[in-house]
Amino acid sequence: MMPGFVLFLISSLTLATVYALVALALNFEAGVDGLWDLGVVSFFAAGAYAYAILTVGPPDQMQVYRLGFGLPLWIGVIGAAGAGTLVAYLIGRASLHLKHVYYLITTFAFAEVIREVLTNERWLTNGTAGMYRMAQPFKSSFETNLYPLVLLLVMVAILVVVFIALNRVTKRPFGRALNALRENEDLAATAGMAPYRYHLRSAMIAGAVAGIAGACYVWFNTVIVPQQFTSSITFVAWTVIVVGGLGNNRGAVLGAFLLILTEDVLRLFDLSSTVAVRVASARVAVIGLILMAVLRWRPRGVLPEKRPRFSRSEALVPAEAPAQGLQQVGSGE
Amino acid sequence: MLETREVSKHFGGVKAVNGVSLMVEEYAIVGLIGPNGAGKTTLFSVISGALSLTSGRVSFEGADISGHRPWEIAEKGVVRTFQTPRGFPRMSVLENMLVFASERTTGFWKNLLAGGRLSAEERRNISRADEILSSVGLLDRRNVLVEELSAGELKLLEFARPLMAKPKMLLLDEPAAGVNPALLEHVVTYITQLRNNGLTFFIVDHNLGFIMDICDHLYVMADGELICSGAPDAVACDPNVIESYIGTKTETTV
Numbered sequence: 001m002m003p004g005f006v007l008f009l010i011s012s013l014t015l016a017t018v019y020a021l022v023a024l025a026l027n028f029e030a031g032v033d034g035l036w037d038l039g040v041v042s043f044f045a046a047g048a049y050a051y052a053i054l055t056v057g058p059p060d061q062m063q064v065y066r067l068g069f070g071l072p073l074w075i076g077v078i079g080a081a082g083a084g085t086l087v088a089y090l091i092g093r094a095s096l097h098l099k100h101v102y103y104l105i106t107t108f109a110f111a112e113v114i115r116e117v118l119t120n121e122r123w124l125t126n127g128t129a130g131m132y133r134m135a136q137p138f139k140s141s142f143e144t145n146l147y148p149l150v151l152l153l154v155m156v157a158i159l160v161v162v163f164i165a166l167n168r169v170t171k172r173p174f175g176r177a178l179n180a181l182r183e184n185e186d187l188a189a190t191a192g193m194a195p196y197r198y199h200l201r202s203a204m205i206a207g208a209v210a211g212i213a214g215a216c217y218v219w220f221n222t223v224i225v226p227q228q229f230t231s232s233i234t235f236v237a238w239t240v241i242v243v244g245g246l247g248n249n250r251g252a253v254l255g256a257f258l259l260i261l262t263e264d265v266l267r268l269f270d271l272s273s274t275v276a277v278r279v280a281s282a283r284v285a286v287i288g289l290i291l292m293a294v295l296r297w298r299p300r301g302v303l304p305e306k307r308p309r310f311s312r313s314e315a316l317v318p319a320e321a322p323a324q325g326l327q328q329v330g331s332g333e
Numbered sequence: 334m335l336e337t338r339e340v341s342k343h344f345g346g347v348k349a350v351n352g353v354s355l356m357v358e359e360y361a362i363v364g365l366i367g368p369n370g371a372g373k374t375t376l377f378s379v380i381s382g383a384l385s386l387t388s389g390r391v392s393f394e395g396a397d398i399s400g401h402r403p404w405e406i407a408e409k410g411v412v413r414t415f416q417t418p419r420g421f422p423r424m425s426v427l428e429n430m431l432v433f434a435s436e437r438t439t440g441f442w443k444n445l446l447a448g449g450r451l452s453a454e455e456r457r458n459i460s461r462a463d464e465i466l467s468s469v470g471l472l473d474r475r476n477v478l479v480e481e482l483s484a485g486e487l488k489l490l491e492f493a494r495p496l497m498a499k500p501k502m503l504l505l506d507e508p509a510a511g512v513n514p515a516l517l518e519h520v521v522t523y524i525t526q527l528r529n530n531g532l533t534f535f536i537v538d539h540n541l542g543f544i545m546d547i548c549d550h551l552y553v554m555a556d557g558e559l560i561c562s563g564a565p566d567a568v569a570c571d572p573n574v575i576e577s578y579i580g581t582k583t584e585t586t587v
Contacts, residue, residue: 165445172444173437173455176424180432183421186383189403190412191433191498201441307425309476310459 005268010148012264013257014220017155020256021213022233023240024159024166024249029206030238031247031305032170034182035096035199036104039111040237042091043084043207045229047214049118049125050083051076052224055135065126073135077215084211085204087114092203096196103203111231118226130225134218155216159253162209167249169205171308178202179247239287243294245301254303263287334359334533335380335411335502340389340399342372342379349375351557352389357502362524362534364548364565366541368577371554373537374416377504380535381413382406393502410501414508418491422480426471426490429479430462431455433497462497469493469523485516492523502533509540521547545569553577 022044029035055076056068087110095106118125125131142150169175177198180188185195218224236259244255263283294301335357342350350372357363365373378384380391382403391399398406412433420429431437436454438444451459466472469489474482482490488511495503508524509517517540524547528534538544544551545565553561553568555577561568568574 169441169444172447173431173434173439174441174444176428176432177437177439179424179428180421183423184419186403187415187419187421188432189383190381190407190495192404192407193439194402194404198439205441305423307423307428307476307478309425310427312463312475 007148008264008268010152012261014148014152014155015264016257016260017152017159018213018216018220019236019240019260020159020253021162021216022210022237023244023252023256024162025206025209025213026234026237027241027244027247027249027252028166028170028209029202031241031252032175032182033178033199033202034185035100035203037107037203037206037234038104038238039091039107039109039231039234040206040210041229041231041233042107042111042114043087043210044214044217044233045111045114045118045226046083046087046207047080047211048218048224048229049214050211051080051215051218052131052134053124054079056131056133059126063126063129063131064122065131066123068131073137076135077212080211080215081208082211084207084209084214086207088203088207089200092200096199096203103199108231111234115226115229118229125224125226128226130223132223134222134224136219136222151219155219158212158216162212163249163253166205166209170249236287239291241301243291243301245303245305247305248301248303251301251303251305255301258302259287259290262290334361334394335535336392337376337380338390338392340376340379340391341387342375342384343387348557350379353554353557353559354389355552355559355562357533357535358550359533360528360531361549362528362536362547364544364551365535365537365554366539366544366551367554367560370556371577372557373554374506375557376554377413377506377537380406381411381504383413407498407500410499411504412495412498412500412502413504414491414495414506416506416510418487420479420482420487420490420494423478425476425478426466426482427459427462427475429490429494430466430497431458433494434458434461435497435499458497465493465496484511485513488512488516488520492520496527500532502535503527505534505536505538507538508536509538509543517543541569 022040025043026037026040029037053067054069054071055073057070058068059065091106091110095102119128136151137154138150139147177188177193180191181193181195181198189195221228240255240259241252243259245251263286266279266283266286338354340350340353341348353376367373375384379386382401382405386399389399390397393409393411398409421432437458438454463472463475466475469492471486471489471493474486479487479490492508508520512520521543524534536544536548548565551562551565551568552559553574560573560577561571
């Protein structure tokens with residue numbers, strides 16, 4: 001049996017992993033690309049509910065939802081990614097042809113709409129009573145008291161895979177194109193890039209990643225209720241990437257662990273109920289203080305975005321290239 | 334190569350560009366001058382697709398490009414520069430070049446699944462970028478952020494960047510503005526050299542010395558309309574041009 005402190009730490013780390021995934025998603029669209037999303041929680045919620053509906057069993061007598069496919073959990077995760085992508089596509093399609101501020105407004109509004117839908121469409125979500133007994137990965141293969149650690153490892157593995165994938169794309173021409181659009185959209189268009197197409201893709205990628213994070217969140221909680229998906233998730237994710245370093249994938253992960261662990265440390269102390277209430281509200285203040293401190297002393301985050309340095313091409317390309325290059329300078333096709 | 338026919342752009346009642354017809358021949362350096370507010374930049378924006386046109390027609394290599402979007406026109410080989418160069422400020426000089434590379438694989442899945450640190454394509458682009466950067470003297474600055482460049486360096490990058498796209502035609506919006514005389518000489522040689530390599534130029538500028546020097550043919554705009562065109566020397570003596578720049582005799586005596 002693991003001691004309470006260790007269990008607590010594992011639980012905090014698991015939650016931090018979920019936030020790291022959301023932060024990576026947000027960082028991709030808002031940091032690598034320049035789309036300010038104030039409703040990343042809607043991708044997250046869509047993913048979580050898609051996972052829940054696909055994997056949960058049929059309802060019991062107390063529940064009113066009609067669907068509950070009881071499908072294998074990996075299908076649930078794919079469905080979660082798909083649902084997040086779909087929501088991003090719908091929002092993006094409606095708003096990305098316009099100026100970016102409209103994306104911000106639409107995402108913000110959509111986040112409220114989706115929570116209302118989740119609350120009121122009880123046939124689908126069981127309303128505020130929520131759904132429970134959620135399928136967790138490898139649950140039956142391990143002892144109950146060891147399982148939190150297993151779940152943490154599974155989620156860390158997902159985080160590592162997502163991180164590698166996003167970081168790879170960020171550093172390659174696709175990510176560079178998004179950076180360029182973020183920096184100067186008019187100029188990027190004269191390079192032959194259709195801004196809408198790139199923005200829609202970055203939003204959909206963010207949607208997929210946040211959707212997967214939603215499935216992880218369901219594993220972590222084992223129940224799902226609409227109240228879990230308030231806008232505070234969006235704002236924590238924003239704080240995380242601003243503290244970590246906007247545009248830097250490592251920063252997003254580091255920021256998530258930094259913030260969530262700091263926040264949770266305040267829960268560690270055994271307190272009387274009256275003090276506990278005060279400490280709980282102090283947690284928000286602590287996050288705010290961290291944000292202010294970072295903005296004051298490290299305005300580009302703990303790990304600022306770094307540009308890649310390329311070594312001179314002479315070292316990279318064999319001798320024939322420079323001569324060829326000379327002819328190519330400015331030559332029309 | 335590039336032709337505008339009766340092109341107009343009106344903003345409400347303001348006729349920023351009004352019935353302008355002009356032509357840019359292949360391998361030519363054609364200039365467009367006129368006092369402030371004549372509609373030169375607006376015309377550029379219409380040609381490059383940044384602004385829609387109110388009426389008229391723009392064609393490039395015989396094909397109608399009026400109303401096409403900026404990236405479509407860029408893909409056809411017409412690349413414009415901007416009056417105030419800003420570049421992609423928080424990206425390195427080399428990255429600024431790479432964004433414009435004519436051959437680039439920017440598909441998400443292709444980028445995700447390709448192995449290796451640098452693709453062969455990327456290496457080719459880097460070597461081409463280095464080649465162009467060294468020709469404008471920016472090779473040593475290749476890993477510097479663009480926001481850290483001096484105004485002169487930024488101007489040079491503004492020339493170098495579009496070349497990565499292997500354009501057929503460059504629309505330069507005030508390339509001589511804010512450029513010191515020594516650098517300007519360099520710019521003139523550079524543009525001439527590029528033209529000899531097969532590029533066509535359409536240039537807007539206020540620096541008459543520069544534009545007379547470099548252009549084969551000039552167009553003059555005032556109040557949204559074309560008032561004169563011809564060889565630089567002829568245009569300079571045209572009474573209409575003199576009037577629009579320094580006013581008429583009667584006006585000056587009043």
